[in-house]
Amino acid sequence: MKISDLKVDILGKKVLNGVSLELHEGQVHGLAGESGSGKTMTGLAVLGLLPHGSTATGSITFQGRDLLTLPAKELNKVRGGEVAMVFQDPATSLHPMLTVGRQLTEHMRHHLGLSKGEAKARAIELLEKVRIPGAAEAFGRYPHQFSGGMRQRVAIAIALACSPKVLIADEPTTALDVTVQAGVLRLLRGLCDELGLAVLLVTHDLGVMSAIADEVSVMKDGLVVETGPRAKVLREPDHPYTQSLLEALP
Incomplete structure (x- = not known):
């Protein structure tokens, strides 16, 4: 996936000022920056989930298609099917009144056209893959x-x-204890390697970034100010803003 010169404004206010990024199969690309830098908005733009009153220009190229110009029906097939997102707080992203099984199977039956039995078997397999104990129960x-x-x-x-x-993971460990965070990050890294996913990991935490990212991009005021291999960006940053973020680490 290639994001080129992505600009977003919401009701006339500029939020993204020309973001350019590339995601590669089997790699975790970390997107770092403080609150309000435009990290989450970049992820939402990929899925066409921008707030009401937004306009977006530039291009988001995925498998020969520009997601910004896709008709709504086509984008619905991409969203949740070919491109998926994990949000910051699972308490708000999961429906409290539906069983985990129903939330998994409805998603698959809608996108993949599976029967009830096939969807249940795949759901249990997925729960095992993400290491939920007693997946069938x-x-x-x-x-x-x-x-x-x-x-x-x-x-x-x-x-x-x-x-x-x-897979876009938007601050997926912020709401979790430190030891639990580590387990979720190991899981994401393992799934990326095993399934060949291209992962965009959005986080304000450079410690999280240093644990699993292959490439790191740093955002400030709606722009990517620095991109490179993790070791290079975190050990020898070129941009003063990246240096200040690293100096602020405890």
């Missing part, structure tokens, strides 16, 4: 019956349900 449970870390694993399973090629 977990299938019939509700989100509130899981811990925060397990809920985030369920959200990742739902995102993976239709075998996407690109």
Whole structure:
């Protein structure tokens, strides 16, 4: 996936000022920056989930198509099917009144046209893949019956349900304890390697970035100010803003 000169304004206010990024199969691309820098908005633009009153220009090229100009019906097929997103707080991204199994199977039946039995078998397999203990039993449970870390694993399973090629993870560990964070990050890294996913990891935490990213981009005021291999950006940053972010680490 290639994002070129992406500009977004919301009700006349510029939010993104020409973002350019490339995501590659089997790699985690970290997108870092402080709150308000435009990280999350970049992820939402890829999925066509920008707020009401937004306009976007530039291009987001994926498998020969520009996602910014796709008709709504085509974009719906891409969203959740070929490109998926994991949000910051699983408590808000999972429906509290539906079982985990139903949330997984409805997604697959809609996008993949599976039968009820096929969808259930694949759902249990996915819950095992994201290391939910007792996956068959977990299938019939509700989100509130899981811990925060397990809920985030369920959200990742739902995102993976239709075998996407690109996974956008927006601050996926912010709401979790440090030890739980590490487990979720290891899971994301493992899934990226195993499934050949292109992962865009949005985070304000450079510690998270240093743990699993292959490439790192740093955003400031709606622009990518620096991009490069993780070791280069974190050890020998070129941009003063990247240097200041690193100096601010405890």
